[in-house]
Amino acid sequence: MEYEGQICRGPMERASYMLPISVGCSYNRCRFCMLFKHLSYRELPLEQIEEELRRVSGLGGDPRQVFLGDGNAFSAPTERLLAILGLIRRYFPGCRGVNMDATVRDILRKPTGELEALAGAGVRTLYLGIECGLDDVLARMDKGQTMAQAGEAIEKLHQAGMGYGAHMMTGIAGRGRGLENARALAGFFNRARPDRIVNFSLFLHRRAPLYQDILAGRFLPADELENLREERLLLSLLETEGLAYDGFHDCITFRVRGQLPRDREKMLRKLEVAIGEYETREPVFAVVP
Ligand code: SF4
Numbered sequence: 001m002e003y004e005g006q007i008c009r010g011p012m013e014r015a016s017y018m019l020p021i022s023v024g025c026s027y028n029r030c031r032f033c034m035l036f037k038h039l040s041y042r043e044l045p046l047e048q049i050e051e052e053l054r055r056v057s058g059l060g061g062d063p064r065q066v067f068l069g070d071g072n073a074f075s076a077p078t079e080r081l082l083a084i085l086g087l088i089r090r091y092f093p094g095c096r097g098v099n100m101d102a103t104v105r106d107i108l109r110k111p112t113g114e115l116e117a118l119a120g121a122g123v124r125t126l127y128l129g130i131e132c133g134l135d136d137v138l139a140r141m142d143k144g145q146t147m148a149q150a151g152e153a154i155e156k157l158h159q160a161g162m163g164y165g166a167h168m169m170t171g172i173a174g175r176g177r178g179l180e181n182a183r184a185l186a187g188f189f190n191r192a193r194p195d196r197i198v199n200f201s202l203f204l205h206r207r208a209p210l211y212q213d214i215l216a217g218r219f220l221p222a223d224e225l226e227n228l229r230e231e232r233l234l235l236s237l238l239e240t241e242g243l244a245y246d247g248f249h250d251c252i253t254f255r256v257r258g259q260l261p262r263d264r265e266k267m268l269r270k271l272e273v274a275i276g277e278y279e280t281r282e283p284v285f286a287v288v289p
Helices: 046-058 078-091 104-109 112-120 135-140 147-160 178-192 209-215 224-237 264-279
Strands: 017-020 065-069 097-102 123-131 163-168 196-200 243-249 254-260
Touching: 017 046, 046 078, 078 112, 097 104, 104 123, 104 147, 112 123, 112 147, 123 147, 123 178, 147 163, 147 178, 163 178, 178 224, 224 243, 224 254, 224 264, 254 264
Parallel strands: 017 065, 065 097, 097 123, 123 163, 163 196, 196 243
Antiparallel strands: 243 254
8 A cells, every 4th residue: 555644653653564444633732743744634445445454464464553544543433433443453363453543532433432442342442642731732722622521532442442642742741841741741640541652742843834833923942951841840750650661852852751650760760851951952943954
């Protein structure tokens, strides 16, 4: 199958077989995101999806884990998702779980019975863009969700038998608000118990709407030093036992990962070293040249 768009999946899905079921993102409004802005959302025909499964199966493929693409595959109608999950079971009998990205609103839109049916048909983990812990920032980013809605959606999917991985971005709250955001996010995650957190620290494309906000003075970006301090505070406050954490700062090629609380001290030491280094440098802002 020819893939349209940028391949977008978290590091925990690297070993999964990626099966696109749609092109683009049906929401596509977040002001920081340029992944799918150039694409019109559409669902791929079931025949095309089945043809791809047949092709891979014919080559001897039987992956244990499948990741459904693209930007928010979970927005598809439940009936369609169940049909795709049925095809996956038919062609990949060894598959133990199917994961995908979802928005908070897509989860809230689906009745509990549909969520249970999806869990029963093999959906294990949804990846949610939680992004930050502050409602005014979510509204400014046009994220389309509040923290209360995120909490409600997570409660619903936990009750249905699914887990979730949270995506977040240090720096999203803007200059001077990193520590405030770290406290709010830690409080949220300590209540909402993600299995994993991936921090894609804010990294702006010059064509992103948020970059225009910076140029117009509507958003003041934090520098990487503030983002590292935000991450340090967040890691010191997270309490969930066994929580996997992976933080990327692409602009300064810094990454910190481990399991909490087991690796907390090691992760904080790594952050301390990076913070010490950036305290002596000119501010660095994460913008794609
Ligand atoms: S961040 Fe996610 S939901 Fe928002 S526009 Fe990008 S892909 Fe769509």
